[in-house]
Amino acid sequence: MNDASADSLIRVLVADDQAVFRRGLYVVLDTGEDIEVVAEAEDGAEAIAKAEEMAPDVVLMDVRMPRVSGIEAARRIREVLPSTKILMLTVSDEEDDLYEAIKAGANGYLLKEISVEEVASAIHSVMQGQSLISPSMASKLLNEFNSLAKLAEGREQLPAPVLTARELEVLKLVARGMSNKEVADELYISENTVKNHVRNILEKLHLHSRMEAVMYAVRKRLLDPHS
Numbered sequence: 001m002n003d004a005s006a007d008s009l010i011r012v013l014v015a016d017d018q019a020v021f022r023r024g025l026y027v028v029l030d031t032g033e034d035i036e037v038v039a040e041a042e043d044g045a046e047a048i049a050k051a052e053e054m055a056p057d058v059v060l061m062d063v064r065m066p067r068v069s070g071i072e073a074a075r076r077i078r079e080v081l082p083s084t085k086i087l088m089l090t091v092s093d094e095e096d097d098l099y100e101a102i103k104a105g106a107n108g109y110l111l112k113e114i115s116v117e118e119v120a121s122a123i124h125s126v127m128q129g130q131s132l133i134s135p136s137m138a139s140k141l142l143n144e145f146n147s148l149a150k151l152a153e154g155r156e157q158l159p160a161p162v163l164t165a166r167e168l169e170v171l172k173l174v175a176r177g178m179s180n181k182e183v184a185d186e187l188y189i190s191e192n193t194v195k196n197h198v199r200n201i202l203e204k205l206h207l208h209s210r211m212e213a214v215m216y217a218v219r220k221r222l223l224d225p226h227s
Contacts, residue, residue, distance in 0.1 A: 010127055011038045013056040015047035015073065016089075017065045021112075025060065028116040035123060044068030051077045056084060058123050063090040063097050071100045078105035085126040089119065098137050102211050108132035129195070130179055131210040162204050170197040175214045 012029060014037055016022045022040050030037045039054045041047035044061075045068040051059055059077060063070040074086045087108040088101045101109050107126045110119070111134045122132050163171065166187075173183045180198070184191040198210065207213050 008034050009036045010034055010058060010123060011036055011056045013039045013050055013054060013059045015041040015061040017042050029120055032120055044070055044073035047073045048076050052080055055081060058085045058087060060087050060089055063088055063092050071104050074106050075104040087122060087126055107209060109137055110134050167197050167201050171201055171213060171217050174210055
């Protein structure tokens with residue numbers, strides 16, 4: 001425990017079937033100024049139980065774990081704790097795992113190649129409402145949906161986008177991995193205005209996260225991921 005006030009602490013649950021990796025994360029994260037590891041879990045089933053018991057702010061979870069997978073655990077945690085952020089931290093660079101994690105409600109998908117210090121930064125980012133994805137996985141994601149969009153071209157007449165021109169601008173910059181502040185600087189608008197645009201985009205498209213919005217936009221050919 002650190003000296004930060006209880007109200008400012010980010011309470012984290014670490015779920016990973018490798019005890020050494022869990023312990024390493026615990027030691028580093030728990031020495032931070034505003035992060036407290038409140039529980040650990042060695043499989044998906046235990047992660048669900050501990051999450052329901054502790055109601056953490058962030059669940060840091062591996063994708064492939066025994067008994068119940070991290071993806072299924074994320075889905076079930078999202079159902080009972082919709083405000084809890086879920087950050088997948090895994091060695092799996094398989095596109096299917098990425099897609100399923102996003103559909104399960106994950107707020108981020110990071111490969112274990114990142115440093116522990118970067119994990120702490122990622123926790124702060126998702127708490128601020130950002131969605132994170134490792135650059136190599138982001139490229140795979142957008143390329144895949146761009147290919148699907150091309151295959152679907154001509155098969156159906158897509159309805160006109162419901163997003164405004166400004167919302168499309170914001171979405172395109174979000175797809176490039178920009179934070180709200182970076183989008184605000186790029187468009188010369190306030191950060192609060194960007195937050196409002198992102199919220200409107202999610203409401204209009206009936207989606208739950210920034211990553212889902214990017215996936216939808218590429219699938220519906222609302223933007224070019226290579227632009």
